[in-house]
Amino acid sequence: MQFSLEHTCQDTSARAGEIMTDHGRISTPIFMPVGTVGSVKGIHVTDLEKEVKASIILGNTYHLYLRPGLEVLRQAGGLHRFNGWNRPILTDSGGFQVFSLSENRKLTHEGAEFRSHLDGSKHLFTPENVVDIQRTIGADIIMAFDECPPGDTDYKYALNSMELTHQWLKRGIEQFDHTEPHYGYGQTFFPIVQGAGFRDLRKRSAEYVASFGREGNAIGGLAVGEPEEVMYEMIEVVNAILPADKPRYLMGVGTPVNILEAISRGVDMFDCVMPTRNGRNGMLFTRQGIINLRNEKWKHDFSPLDVDGHCSFDTLYSRAYMRHLFIAKEMLGPQIASIHNLAFYRWLVTEARHQIKTGTFLQWKNQMVSQLARRL
RNA sequence: GGGGAGAUACCGAAGCGGUCAAACGGGGCAGACUGUAAAUCUGUUGGCUCAGCCUUCGUAGGUUCGAAUCCUGCUCUCCCCA
Numbered sequence: 176m177q178f179s180l181e182h183t184c185q186d187t188s189a190r191a192g193e194i195m196t197d198h199g200r201i202s203t204p205i206f207m208p209v210g211t212v213g214s215v216k217g218i219h220v221t222d223l224e225k226e227v228k229a230s231i232i233l234g235n236t237y238h239l240y241l242r243p244g245l246e247v248l249r250q251a252g253g254l255h256r257f258n259g260w261n262r263p264i265l266t267d268s269g270g271f272q273v274f275s276l277s278e279n280r281k282l283t284h285e286g287a288e289f290r291s292h293l294d295g296s297k298h299l300f301t302p303e304n305v306v307d308i309q310r311t312i313g314a315d316i317i318m319a320f321d322e323c324p325p326g327d328t329d330y331k332y333a334l335n336s337m338e339l340t341h342q343w344l345k346r347g348i349e350q351f352d353h354t355e356p357h358y359g360y361g362q363t364f365f366p367i368v369q370g371a372g373f374r375d376l377r378k379r380s381a382e383y384v385a386s387f388g389r390e391g392n393a394i395g396g397l398a399v400g401e402p403e404e405v406m407y408e409m410i411e412v413v414n415a416i417l418p419a420d421k422p423r424y425l426m427g428v429g430t431p432v433n434i435l436e437a438i439s440r441g442v443d444m445f446d447c448v449m450p451t452r453n454g455r456n457g458m459l460f461t462r463q464g465i466i467n468l469r470n471e472k473w474k475h476d477f478s479p480l481d482v483d484g485h486c487s488f489d490t491l492y493s494r495a496y497m498r499h500l501f502i503a504k505e506m507l508g509p510q511i512a513s514i515h516n517l518a519f520y521r522w523l524v525t526e527a528r529h530q531i532k533t534g535t536f537l538q539w540k541n542q543m544v545s546q547l548a549r550r551l
Numbered sequence: 552g553g554g555g556a557g558a559u560a561c562c563g564a565a566g567c568g569g570u571c572a573a574a575c576g577g578g579g580c581a582g583a584c585u586g587u588a589a590a591u592c593u594g595u596u597g598g599c600u601c602a603g604c605c606u607u608c609g610u611a612g613g614u615u616c617g618a619a620u621c622c623u624g625c626u627c628u629c630c631c632c633a
Contacts, residue, residue: 211587233586271586279588292588323586367586398585427586448587455590456583471580501590502579509590
């Protein structure tokens with residue numbers, strides 16, 4: 176994997192760049208749709224390519240390990256072959272599941288013992304075997320195994336958690352550097368900065384992560400319940416330390432506004448379930464603001480779904496029809512809304528890239544931020 | 552023609568003398584959702600000058616301190632027999 180920085184904004188820390196992988200090129204800033212179990216819920220890979228124009232998607236170590244399991248993935252020849260997506264894939268390590276499935280897991284020095292949410296069986300995840308699993312899945316970008324503590328974590332817990340993540344990181348890197356890709360294309364490893372909402376911990380963690388000089392670096396443990404100002408502050412602290420010539424990935428974020436604010440603070444890569452999950456639940460993101468498709472006010476609105484839209488359904492279907500699909504619980508509704516939202520997120524980061532290159536990013540960003548969160 | 556059962560809020564359906572503006576489900580309306588145990592979850596759903604008051608349980612009367620609940624007439628539905 177190679178990253179080249181093309182432009183840096185003069186008024187902000189925003190950057191435009193390009194990542195090259197064996198599965199293709201990724202222009203940054205980039206938003207990566209989440210496909211936890213090997214599928215971006217409800218969306219064909221052809222639509223991901225043509226409508227969403229996604230250049231990379233996510234998979235999840237924990238979920239794919241449990242089902243379909245490594246044997247199937249190995250036999251398939253990796254996830255790309257298995258699901259028909261031949262552009263880059265990044266896999267999350269299962270670190271987020273340490274957080275989201277916290278009732279079903281036990282942390283030890285060695286790793287995390289999980290109880291499967293599917294059948295209750297016990298599984299041990301370690302920094303080492305999580306690398307092995309992601310090798311087997313065939314991810315282009317492999318994430319370190321980390322602990323993602325909640326947003327209201329106290330200092331003592333945050334400190335211990337960060338140190339555990341650091342130990343795990345060292346072991347994960349060692350494992351990665353002593354193993355080979357399985358399917359003939361290159362893989363890369365991203366370490367993750369932790370430190371909850373504490374400046375000094377974030378600083379320490381960023382320095383530790385940067386010291387490994389990996390091809391890209393991630394910021395984890397944000398947008399997990401802390402105030403947004405804290406998140407922005409932590410991003411600034413961390414990005415002042417993470418090397419500028421490597422891509423920076425803010426994990427799990429976020430709203431359109433979050434993404435623009437993070438881009439202006441020097442983040443290059445994003446992923447979030449919001450466009451798909453909220454889309455499935457009837458929420459549409461548009462340049463003018465947010466639409467709740469189930470609301471009665473759209474009942475007789477036969478105007479296009481989104482006049483500024485960027486997928487072919489935006490002008491093909493009306494708001495009234497989309498509302499009808501959601502009210503009638505037709506599966507077409509969630510599918511179209513998911514595609515629309517991902518296409519919108521794709522447009523947002525692509526336009527940000529364009530504005531960075533033309534030197535108009537700050538003004539554009541401020542204008543967008545003022546309207547994106549409006550409720551229509 | 553004879554016998555029986557029933558009519559409850561938008562719909563279905565509990566309640567069977569006071570704690571009932573009325574359980575529960577559906578529908579309606581609104582909200583939440585940030586490295587996906589989520590096509591899920593939550594709230595709300597008679598009116599108002601809203602910690603109180605007013606109008607509601609087919610309809611008209613009656614009994615009672617008090618009725619959706621008991622009695623009588625009427626209207627309408629459904630079932631069985633002829």
